[in-house]
Amino acid sequence: MIRPADCLVLGAGPAGTEAALAAAEAGLDVVLIDEQADAGGQGWRAPLSGLTMPRKGADAEAGDGLRARLAASGVDRRLGRRVWSVGGAFRLDAVGPDGAEAYEAPRLVAATGAHERVVPFPGWTLPGVIGLAGATVLLKAQAVLPGRRVVVAGAGPLLFAVAAGIIAKGGEVAAIVDMDGRLAWARRLPGLARRLDLLKEGLGWTWSILGARVPFLAGHGVRCAAGRSEVEAVIVGPVDADGAPIAGPERRFACDALAVGHGLVPGGEVPKILRAAHLYDRLRGGFIPELDPYGRTTIENLYACGDGTGIRGARPSAVAGRLAGLAAAHDAGRLDATAFTALAEPTLQALADYRPFADTVAGAMALKPAQVAAITPATVVCRCEDVSRAEIDAAVDAGAGDINQMKHFTRCGMGPCQGRMCGDVAAELVAQRRGVTRETVGYWTQRVPLRPVPFDTMIGSFDYADIPIPPPAPL
Amino acid sequence: MSQAPIYDLGVIGGGVVGSTLALLAQRGGLSTALLDRGPLCREASGVNAGTLTLQMTRVALIPHAMRAHAMWASARDWLGHDVGVVVCDGLSLAFTEREAALLEERAGKRRAAGAPITIISRDEALRVEPGISDRTLMAGHCVVDGYANAYLTGQAFRAALVDAGVAVMENRGVSGLDRTDNGFVARTAQGPVSFRRVVLAGGVWIEPMMAWLGVHLPIKVLVNQLSVTERIRPVMRTVVGIASGLLSLKQYPHGTVVIGGGWQGIGDRERGGVELVPERLVGNIRLACHAIPELAGARLARAWAGLEAETADALPAAGPIPGIPDAYVCGSIHSGYTSGPSIARSLADVILGREPDLPLFPIDRLMKAAPP
Amino acid sequence: MSLVRVSNGVTRPAAATFAVDGMEVSAPAGEPLATALAAAGLLGLRDSPRGGTPRGAFCHMGLCQECVVTVDGRIVQACLTPVRAGMQVGLGGTLR
Numbered sequence: 001m002i003r004p005a006d007c008l009v010l011g012a013g014p015a016g017t018e019a020a021l022a023a024a025e026a027g028l029d030v031v032l033i034d035e036q037a038d039a040g041g042q043g044w045r046a047p048l049s050g051l052t053m054p055r056k057g058a059d060a061e062a063g064d065g066l067r068a069r070l071a072a073s074g075v076d077r078r079l080g081r082r083v084w085s086v087g088g089a090f091r092l093d094a095v096g097p098d099g100a101e102a103y104e105a106p107r108l109v110a111a112t113g114a115h116e117r118v119v120p121f122p123g124w125t126l127p128g129v130i131g132l133a134g135a136t137v138l139l140k141a142q143a144v145l146p147g148r149r150v151v152v153a154g155a156g157p158l159l160f161a162v163a164a165g166i167i168a169k170g171g172e173v174a175a176i177v178d179m180d181g182r183l184a185w186a187r188r189l190p191g192l193a194r195r196l197d198l199l200k201e202g203l204g205w206t207w208s209i210l211g212a213r214v215p216f217l218a219g220h221g222v223r224c225a226a227g228r229s230e231v232e233a234v235i236v237g238p239v240d241a242d243g244a245p246i247a248g249p250e251r252r253f254a255c256d257a258l259a260v261g262h263g264l265v266p267g268g269e270v271p272k273i274l275r276a277a278h279l280y281d282r283l284r285g286g287f288i289p290e291l292d293p294y295g296r297t298t299i300e301n302l303y304a305c306g307d308g309t310g311i312r313g314a315r316p317s318a319v320a321g322r323l324a325g326l327a328a329a330h331d332a333g334r335l336d337a338t339a340f341t342a343l344a345e346p347t348l349q350a351l352a353d354y355r356p357f358a359d360t361v362a363g364a365m366a367l368k369p370a371q372v373a374a375i376t377p378a379t380v381v382c383r384c385e386d387v388s389r390a391e392i393d394a395a396v397d398a399g400a401g402d403i404n405q406m407k408h409f410t411r412c413g414m415g416p417c418q419g420r421m422c423g424d425v426a427a428e429l430v431a432q433r434r435g436v437t438r439e440t441v442g443y444w445t446q447r448v449p450l451r452p453v454p455f456d457t458m459i460g461s462f463d464y465a466d467i468p469i470p471p472p473a474p475l
Numbered sequence: 476m477s478q479a480p481i482y483d484l485g486v487i488g489g490g491v492v493g494s495t496l497a498l499l500a501q502r503g504g505l506s507t508a509l510l511d512r513g514p515l516c517r518e519a520s521g522v523n524a525g526t527l528t529l530q531m532t533r534v535a536l537i538p539h540a541m542r543a544h545a546m547w548a549s550a551r552d553w554l555g556h557d558v559g560v561v562v563c564d565g566l567s568l569a570f571t572e573r574e575a576a577l578l579e580e581r582a583g584k585r586r587a588a589g590a591p592i593t594i595i596s597r598d599e600a601l602r603v604e605p606g607i608s609d610r611t612l613m614a615g616h617c618v619v620d621g622y623a624n625a626y627l628t629g630q631a632f633r634a635a636l637v638d639a640g641v642a643v644m645e646n647r648g649v650s651g652l653d654r655t656d657n658g659f660v661a662r663t664a665q666g667p668v669s670f671r672r673v674v675l676a677g678g679v680w681i682e683p684m685m686a687w688l689g690v691h692l693p694i695k696v697l698v699n700q701l702s703v704t705e706r707i708r709p710v711m712r713t714v715v716g717i718a719s720g721l722l723s724l725k726q727y728p729h730g731t732v733v734i735g736g737g738w739q740g741i742g743d744r745e746r747g748g749v750e751l752v753p754e755r756l757v758g759n760i761r762l763a764c765h766a767i768p769e770l771a772g773a774r775l776a777r778a779w780a781g782l783e784a785e786t787a788d789a790l791p792a793a794g795p796i797p798g799i800p801d802a803y804v805c806g807s808i809h810s811g812y813t814s815g816p817s818i819a820r821s822l823a824d825v826i827l828g829r830e831p832d833l834p835l836f837p838i839d840r841l842m843k844a845a846p847p
Numbered sequence: 848m849s850l851v852r853v854s855n856g857v858t859r860p861a862a863a864t865f866a867v868d869g870m871e872v873s874a875p876a877g878e879p880l881a882t883a884l885a886a887a888g889l890l891g892l893r894d895s896p897r898g899g900t901p902r903g904a905f906c907h908m909g910l911c912q913e914c915v916v917t918v919d920g921r922i923v924q925a926c927l928t929p930v931r932a933g934m935q936v937g938l939g940g941t942l943r
């Protein structure tokens with residue numbers, strides 16, 4: 001059974017939800033699909049059901065507002081569904097609590113979000129080492145601390161959000177290890193000051209960190225995580241302004257958890273599968289779809305918005321989502337040019353207002369090529385397949401010229417995470433080894449399934465006689 | 476400035492067919508250039524299911540498939556590099572009376588052509604492969620079966636070709652072929668490449684390549700879907716298919732299971748295998764899970780589609796190009812990953828002036844007048 | 848050593864008991880299994896198939912696949928699977 005609609009929205013984060021709301025308000029029959037049990041995505045994730053926390057953060061409130069508007073809207077919410085296939089113009093196939101499902105509509109908004117980049121170091125595969133973004137999920141949605149004594153390391157604002165979150169919840173932060181020097185943040189202040197409301201949040205984090213007297217190591221990076229079966233200590237050392245390790249005293253912090261992250265990478269699976277045009281933008285996190293100001297991709301009636309189209313943060317993602325929803329409604333003939341302009345103009349302006357702030361934050365989260373260059377040969381880059389940097393280099397030397405050929409030579413990126421965890425770094429390694437641009441090296445060819453799916457749910461129950469086996473090949 | 480070389484042989488298309496040809500020609504003493512518009516073996520030859528089976532091979536190709544099977548099994552010796560070949564038993568299952576009849580007919584014809592296929596009972600089949608469904612009625616059993624790891628093909632051939640001294644020109648798409656007094660000049664964006672003789676080994680792109688020479692050879696494009704699980708515990712140890720041939724299934728030593736058989740996706744020569752048809756993916760996987768029930772506990776990690784060439788009579792296009800001296804075509808081989816190296820070897824023999832042990836498939840039978 | 852549930856002012860659903868390779872573990876019903884296991888001191892969930900090194904939940908958002916376990920015999924991602932009373936959890940990943 002296929003559920004037909006006017007517009008499908010994949011991803012119920014801030015971007016997708018706003019897109020769905022805008023399109024539905026304009027009169028489209030909209031289906032909004034997400035794997036999670038509730039709307040909100042990564043940034044505005046709903047707390048676990050039945051869990052109450054004493055104080056609500058700004059993200060939780062924003063998320064609650066979004067969820068309330070969604071509940072009051074005419075959007076058909078299909079939550080708890082994992083979409084595994086996208087094709088045609090347009091059809092989504094999903095598996096959910098009731099088994100396999102399919103949806104079809106002439107318009108599709110892709111809002112699948114971003115995932116974390118962790119630039120590998122020895123020991124990063126040890127249990128107890130988790131992503132910074134993952135740590136925000138534990139803290140905000142589950143009221144759980146990543147460990148008893150946590151080292152928080154990496155780059156970008158999530159570093160401070162996680163450290164402050166741990167402190168606020170009564171946990172112990174062993175050290176904060178920021179790749180950026182103090183100078184880098186001083187230089188960012190003007191950009192951040194363009195959004196005083198958001199800057200205030202950052203200053204709040206800084207306050208609580210200062211108050212807790214946590215060792216703060218600016219201009220430092222993780223050298224390695226040590227431990228036998230779990231992380232037991234983290235060794236850190238100084239890095240230069242580009243993120244490359246430099247000589248200087250190293251320090252060892254005993255801990256039982258390391259939360260580490262070096263920015264976010266746009267997922268963007270859907271426009272890649274459907275073969276929309278992409279471009280490489282290091283600031284925005286990697287390869288992103290080419291979009292018009294409203295979120296139209298180069299494929300007719302395919303829209304994309306949110307962090308999957310370049311890292312901006314939750315609030316700008318929500319605004320971009322609204323624009324995409326308006327554009328879909330306009331293109332469907334439900335909003336005439338006047339109404340569309342009236343609604344889109346202020347939204348465009350709102351997005352522009354976020355830009356200096358968003359660019360500054362994105363800059364702090366962008367890939368640092370010198371950090372990648374410094375990955376040691378024996379370090380595992382592809383976690384799923386245990387492929388080391390040395391093996392990637394050897395593949396390039398053996399003639400692998402692009403990321404997909406390197407994958408064939410090494411199995412790097414062939415595991416169940418589908419190359420998400422290693423892709424950005426692996427491509428950077430290939431580009432650096434060859435001395436060519438990221439554009440030359442390209443990105444993984446994206447294929448279904450969007451995420452791994454269990455066969456039993458996919459195939460349901462069936463009779464052998466009903467399998468439409470095509471006629472045999474000639475003898 | 477040094478004079479651009481004129482190679483004895485130019486091979487256009489670096490799949491398994493073109494790569495084998497170039498390697499054997501160079502080793503036979505011809506200076507050879509191999510041109511591909513992408514990296515080597517990244518079309519059909521790098522994305523196929525890697526099954527080296529006689530039970531899906533066309534009867535006329537059985538002798539080639541048997542010789543090629545031996546070539547694959549000894550790849551380390553003649554190629555010098557590993558393509559992850561595993562030799563094991565193969566089973567072709569029948570679940571219905573109709574399939575049983577089909578199986579007996581097809582296995583009989585293949586056996587007559589030299590394939591060591593026997594029909595075995597359900598219980599015997601379960602002893603060969605404990606993973607199969609007990610709903611199996613009977614099976615074709617062949618001890619000459621196995622599989623390679625197709626994604627390693629390019630790496631292995633590239634190293635062998637470079638070692639042998641072939642001028643490997645990757646990412647060098649040919650846009651046209653001009654005849655000159657002493658051979659051919661291939662036009663490429665990076666400049667012309669000259670050679671005395673030429674082999675067109677372009678897989679599904681043989682049709683546009685032949686058009687460069689004014690020859691019309693229709694080649695149908697099949698868009699084969701494939702899927703692979705993540706690594707799982709061992710659920711099978713043989714190559715498993717079904718009587719109709721629309722399933723090929725095996726588990727690699729590292730634990731992934733590759734599911735194929737030729738279910739069709741969406742794509743064409745211009746865009747490649749662009750899209751998978753979910754119903755057909757589900758159908759293919761249902762069939763696989765019916766054959767190996769334990770497989771239903773696995774997760775789909777990836778699916779893709781690649782292009783396979785087929786002539787009007789589904790037999791290869793392999794031999795001289797009529798009316799054009801020193802020009803040859805080689806490809807469109809059904810189950811061509813299996814048989815490709817053997818057919819390429821026969822053509823290399825012909826080009827090197829030797830009598831081939833196994834016959835070619837001249838294309839005179841397929842040619843139509845060039846459209847005006 | 849383990850994840851730590853914040854107690855200060857937080858209320859959680861009643862605990863549910865389930866089995867991990869035969870061992871009894873309790874956690875608030877509905878909590879992601881990856882969290883529940885780590886809170887019980889079970890950080891290492893499997894060994895990587897090629898290198899054989901210990902692995903545990905890494906991304907906590909359903910992408911890295913490091914947290915795969917079996918629940919009642921089926922392969923699932925522990926970070927996306929809510930705790931349910933009586934569930935039978937098996938560690939060791941997909942090769943088990």
Ligand SMILES: Cc1cc2nc3c(=O)[nH]c(=O)nc-3n(C[C@H](O)[C@H](O)[C@H](O)COP(=O)(O)OP(=O)(O)OC[C@H]3O[C@@H](n4cnc5c(N)ncnc54)[C@H](O)[C@@H]3O)c2cc1C
Binds near residue numbers: 308
């Ligand atoms: C783990 C994590 C934590 C973060 N925490 C913060 C934070 O605290 N504050 C902040 O400002 N920013 C945070 N970010 C940045 C965050 O990505 C964005 O700012 C914001 O959430 C982007 O909104 P979005 O709608 O583009 O994507 P998301 O919020 O990521 O939403 C995408 C949604 O798509 C769904 N989805 C994707 N693929 C499929 C599929 N195949 N089938 C079904 N559903 C699918 C996902 O389940 C998800 O709900 C975080 C990012 C990550 C990855």
Ligand SMILES: Cc1cc2nc3c(=O)[nH]c(=O)nc-3n(C[C@H](O)[C@H](O)[C@H](O)COP(=O)(O)OP(=O)(O)OC[C@H]3O[C@@H](n4cnc5c(N)ncnc54)[C@H](O)[C@@H]3O)c2cc1C
Binds near residue numbers: 522
């Ligand atoms: C999904 C799939 C599964 C399969 N499974 C099996 C199996 O299990 N067992 C089996 O035996 N067979 C299988 N096959 C068939 C087998 O893969 C093919 O028959 C075989 O690989 C064809 O090899 P080839 O060298 O003729 O063509 P290809 O490998 O397609 O090579 C042709 C080459 O020509 C190049 N080219 C094209 N145009 C130009 C140009 N203008 N200039 C320069 N170069 C150009 C291409 O880039 C390409 O590399 C399968 C095929 C597919 C698609």
Ligand code: FES
Binds near residue numbers: 881903914915925
């Ligand atoms: S922790 Fe990454 S998928 Fe579960």
